[in-house]
Amino acid sequence: MRSETSSFNFPFSHIYVEEEIRDHELTKSILSRFSKSVEIPIRHYKDVFNRPHQSFRLQKNSPSLILAKSKGSHIYKGAPVCQDFGFDHFYYTSSVMNCIFDCEYCYLRGMYGSGNVVVFVNLEDTFSELEELLKLHPVYLCISFDTDLIGLESLTGFVDRWVEFTRTHENLTIEIRTKSFRKDIYDKTPSCERVIFAYTISPQAIIDKFEKRTASLTERLVAASRAIEKGFTVRLCFDPVIYTKNWKDLYSSMFLEVIKYIDGHQLKDVSIGSFRISAEYIKKLRSDFPASEICQFPYENRGGYMQYPQELQNEMEKHVFTLLQSFISEDKIYMTDYREKA
Amino acid sequence: MLFIVCALHCEARPVIEALGLKRDSTSNAFEIYSSDRYCLIVSGMGVINASSAVTYLLTKNLFDNHTDMLINFGSCAGKEPGLYLINKITDSATGRDYYPDLLYDLSSYGLPITSERALVTSYKVVSGLEDPDKLYEMEAAAVFSAASRFVSPHRMVFLKFVSDQGVDDPKEITPEFLTACASTYTPALLEVFRALSLMVEPVTRFDEELFRKTCEELRASKTMTHQIRALFTYAEVSGQDLAALLSSLHEEGKLPARSKREGKVVLDEIRNQLL
Numbered sequence: 141m142r143s144e145t146s147s148f149n150f151p152f153s154h155i156y157v158e159e160e161i162r163d164h165e166l167t168k169s170i171l172s173r174f175s176k177s178v179e180i181p182i183r184h185y186k187d188v189f190n191r192p193h194q195s196f197r198l199q200k201n202s203p204s205l206i207l208a209k210s211k212g213s214h215i216y217k218g219a220p221v222c223q224d225f226g227f228d229h230f231y232y233t234s235s236v237m238n239c240i241f242d243c244e245y246c247y248l249r250g251m252y253g254s255g256n257v258v259v260f261v262n263l264e265d266t267f268s269e270l271e272e273l274l275k276l277h278p279v280y281l282c283i284s285f286d287t288d289l290i291g292l293e294s295l296t297g298f299v300d301r302w303v304e305f306t307r308t309h310e311n312l313t314i315e316i317r318t319k320s321f322r323k324d325i326y327d328k329t330p331s332c333e334r335v336i337f338a339y340t341i342s343p344q345a346i347i348d349k350f351e352k353r354t355a356s357l358t359e360r361l362v363a364a365s366r367a368i369e370k371g372f373t374v375r376l377c378f379d380p381v382i383y384t385k386n387w388k389d390l391y392s393s394m395f396l397e398v399i400k401y402i403d404g405h406q407l408k409d410v411s412i413g414s415f416r417i418s419a420e421y422i423k424k425l426r427s428d429f430p431a432s433e434i435c436q437f438p439y440e441n442r443g444g445y446m447q448y449p450q451e452l453q454n455e456m457e458k459h460v461f462t463l464l465q466s467f468i469s470e471d472k473i474y475m476t477d478y479r480e481k482a
Numbered sequence: 483m484l485f486i487v488c489a490l491h492c493e494a495r496p497v498i499e500a501l502g503l504k505r506d507s508t509s510n511a512f513e514i515y516s517s518d519r520y521c522l523i524v525s526g527m528g529v530i531n532a533s534s535a536v537t538y539l540l541t542k543n544l545f546d547n548h549t550d551m552l553i554n555f556g557s558c559a560g561k562e563p564g565l566y567l568i569n570k571i572t573d574s575a576t577g578r579d580y581y582p583d584l585l586y587d588l589s590s591y592g593l594p595i596t597s598e599r600a601l602v603t604s605y606k607v608v609s610g611l612e613d614p615d616k617l618y619e620m621e622a623a624a625v626f627s628a629a630s631r632f633v634s635p636h637r638m639v640f641l642k643f644v645s646d647q648g649v650d651d652p653k654e655i656t657p658e659f660l661t662a663c664a665s666t667y668t669p670a671l672l673e674v675f676r677a678l679s680l681m682v683e684p685v686t687r688f689d690e691e692l693f694r695k696t697c698e699e700l701r702a703s704k705t706m707t708h709q710i711r712a713l714f715t716y717a718e719v720s721g722q723d724l725a726a727l728l729s730s731l732h733e734e735g736k737l738p739a740r741s742k743r744e745g746k747v748v749l750d751e752i753r754n755q756l757l
């Protein structure tokens with residue numbers, strides 16, 4: 141068989157551009173960086189993104205970029221499986237669909253029919269909608285929801301614009317979830333404590349095996365510590381905790397790495413949650429990724445979510461919890477209680 | 483298998499000859515030429531013929547989205563002669579656009595991304611180029627539309643060679659002329675076909691016979707059969723030797739199970755050993 145990777149086009153070799161936003165400043169700036177790519181005009185991003193029978197798996201080897209205009213509402217109420225960290229008005233927004241990283245367990249693989257990356261260039265419309273919402277009540281907003289926004293920062297500059305927007309809107313708190321190594325953001329952007337950088341922390345062996353193209357454990361910890369140093373708020377997410385034969389050893393040694401770089405008292409909080417995924421999504425994942433250990437794991441369906449067998453799940457979460465007890469006070473440890481909400 | 487759709491026999495002839503394809507005498511609705519690796523159908527001109535031919539081809543042969551490719555090749559009108567890879571197809575009557583997924587790098591086979599063009603499927607022979615940057619022909623939109631029910635967009639490839647810049651009288655384009663044009667591009671086409679036939683995706687398969695035997699020995703219900711299949715797949719992808727585990731259960735006398743209840747207990751044991 142021919143080696144698949146050697147025969148793929150380079151990432152973003154094809155850029156599909158909605159005609160309506162061809163003259164948008166961000167569109168022009170993004171296109172100017174890809175002189176070797178082919179630009180293909182389209183009417184609506186769904187004409188490309190929603191084609192039937194696409195191969196998410198193969199497209200991840202050569203993702204296309206789709207530049208589009210987000211229409212209608214841009215801000216959505218948080219789903220029950222998401223940790224709300226005690227905030228009443230928990231929302232998320234997606235200015236990007238899909239991710240440049242390639243985590244084997246990513247729910248986007250089950251949610252989207254396409255592995256291509258869509259960037260909605262009209263972030264200003266999300267800001268306008270959010271300003272209306274902020275007149276009603278404070279808002280906690282996840283902005284890196286169906287993507288890793290920091291991973292795409294050099295392309296979009298969205299994180300910078302979000303930090304600036306949050307700084308000038310006092311009843312807004314944003315969370316930016318990431319597995320990126322970038323720390324230059326903290327050097328050049330004035331800090332704001334209502335901007336929470338949430339780092340997913342996994343053992344290096346899990347990163348190597350299941351979180352392809354993401355930063356190493358050390359790089360994530362170094363970036364998180366730089367964020368703290370520069371006055372940003374940081375959360376560490378031990379979520380998803382992933383099962384492998386030697387999971388206990390892996391998570392124990394990971395913890396030793398964490399304490400080398402991070403002082404737990406300087407964190408806003410931590411979250412713990414073992415891997416779970418909607419039963420609907422796993423069907424697609426299993427057929428698209430026949431050779432994936434994570435996708436083919438014999439999960440139990442509890443409340444519509446595929447989860448590790450109860451006993452194993454408890455053991456894994458308890459182990460991570462116990463490790464963290466000496467690191468951060470218990471009231472700052474959030475367990476993902478999706479079982480009741482599901 | 484590479485399924486090839488070509489409108490006219492005169493365009494297809496050089497490829498049929500070069501690949502040594504044999505006429506399929508069982509097909510009387512369309513001319514089909516095949517070998518063990520290729521299956522070429524001559525659709526006839528225009529969208530209705532193209533659509534019927536693709537449907538015929540794909541119902542007669544089960545298309546496998548992991549191993550097969552659907553290729554539409556033929557002549558078109560365009561500004562400059564050359565062989566082009568199509569990245570967008572517009573149906574001129576409906577205005578609908580179709581996008582083949584161009585994942586594979588074919589630059590070492592003479593088709594770099596600079597050889598990509600947008601194509602318009604017209605319902606009549608074009609007399610000029612409305613947009614000189616585009617190519618014009620009469621079948622691709624129908625091929626894509628009919629195939630998209632079965633075929634992944636990255637498994638559809640549209641290859642067009644420019645024969646003219648649009649003509650006032652279709653008779654100006656003679657079959658001999660098209661055969662000569664097609665001959666020019668046949669060596670390049672064969673290279674691309676060869677590359678595409680190698681784009682095979684892996685599928686995980688476990689020992690079905692052992693699976694069936696295990697289900698029987700565990701006296702599996704429908705739900706248990708489902709769980710056993712999941713465990714077989716997991717063992718395969720996580721590199722665990724399930725056959726050895728099953729044979730040790732045999733030696734211990736736990737398999738075959740004597741009742742459904744016993745089967746459930748042994749299944750739990752298998753699960754615990756694997757996880």
Ligand code: SF4
Binds near residue numbers: 238241247286354
């Ligand atoms: S970083 Fe997050 S969004 Fe990106 S692939 Fe991994 S899990 Fe998915």
